Amino acid sequence: xxxxxxxxxxxxxxxxxxxxxxxxxxxxxxxxxxxxxxxxxxxxxxxxxxxxxxxxxxxxxxxxxxxxxxxxxxxxxxxxxxxxxxxxxxxxxxxxxxxxxxxxxxxxxxxxxxxxxxxxxxxxxxxxxxxxxxxxxxxxxxxxxxxxxxxxxxxxxxxxxxxxxxxxxxxxxxxxxxxxxxxxxxxxxxxxxxxxxxxxxxxxxxxxxxxxxxxxxxxxxxxxxxxxxxxxxxxxxxxxxxxxxxxxxxxxxxxxxxxxxxx
Numbered sequence: 688x689x690x691x692x693x694x695x696x697x698x699x700x701x702x703x704x705x706x707x708x709x710x711x712x713x714x715x716x717x718x719x720x721x722x723x724x725x726x727x728x729x730x731x732x733x734x735x736x737x738x739x740x741x742x743x744x745x746x747x748x749x750x751x752x753x754x755x756x757x758x759x760x761x762x763x764x765x766x767x768x769x770x771x772x773x774x775x776x777x778x779x780x781x782x783x784x785x786x787x788x789x790x791x792x793x794x795x796x797x798x799x800x801x802x803x804x805x806x807x808x809x810x811x812x813x814x815x816x817x818x819x820x821x822x823x824x825x826x827x828x829x830x831x832x833x834x835x836x837x838x839x840x841x842x843x844x845x846x847x848x849x850x851x852x853x854x855x856x857x858x859x860x861x862x863x864x865x866x867x868x869x870x871x872x873x874x875x876x877x878x879x880x881x882x883x884x885x886x887x888x889x890x891x892x893x894x895x896x897x898x899x900x901x902x903x904x905x906x907x908x909x910x911x912x913x914x915x916x917x918x919x920x921x922x923x924x925x926x927x928x929x930x931x932x933x934x935x936x937x938x939x940x941x942x943x944x945x946x947x948x949x950x
Contacts, residue, residue, distance in 0.1 A: 701926025
């Protein structure tokens with residue numbers, strides 16, 4: 688494990704709408720790129736939202752914007768990689784805002800490390816998962832959820848975790864979403880990540896039980912440390928913070944961050 692940096696601050700920020708947290712990430716990343724703040728990892732549970740990445744295709748939205756709004760589902764465009772995905776209650780979403788040092792400046796390696804974190808978390812809950820060549824995210828065999836021999840041997844391949852990242856000046860944004868007890872019917876509102884050949888599943892769906900997202904978040908540092916190969920601090924509870932930017936960086940830097948032009 689790297690010894691060149693102190694433990695990375697990790698915060699559970701509760702259940703929040705997507706757009707304010709997207710803006711929060713942007714401001715934290717801008718401050719981090721200028722060296723004004725340290726690395727931080729945000730753990731969150733989102734209200735229902737469909738997000739569109741840089742390569743999103745409109746045809747993967749199966750409804751119009753008004754229909755989503757009438758169902759209480761936000762629709763948000765972002766600059767992350769990937770296509771269309773859904774976030775909602777029962778899903779652990781992880782946003783690392785990290786300045787990757789020169790020896791770690793490899794996007795594929797970083798994405799693999801996020802995959803490994805999800806694999807380790809799923810294993811802790813009795814589910815074996817893995818990656819699939821040519822497909823982003825983490826996958827399981829619904830026919831045999833306690834086994835993973837690779838996609839060629841899977842009888843019923845399904846996605847349990849999504850990944851979408853953005854790096855600017857080697858500062859990371861966005862991250863992963865792991866399905867614990869999320870409403871799987873919500874994924875029928877879209878073609879998730881543009882993949883119609885395989886379904887979506889969750890730990891609850893596969894095992895019949897799942898922790899709360901709060902409990903999953905507070906248990907995450909062990910798996911983040913191993914998957915990212917970085918020292919991770921115990922989780923701080925900022926779920927009740929009314930002003931997350933100030934809670935994370937202090938009043939002066941929060942004021943500066945709000946003045947920065949977002950990309």
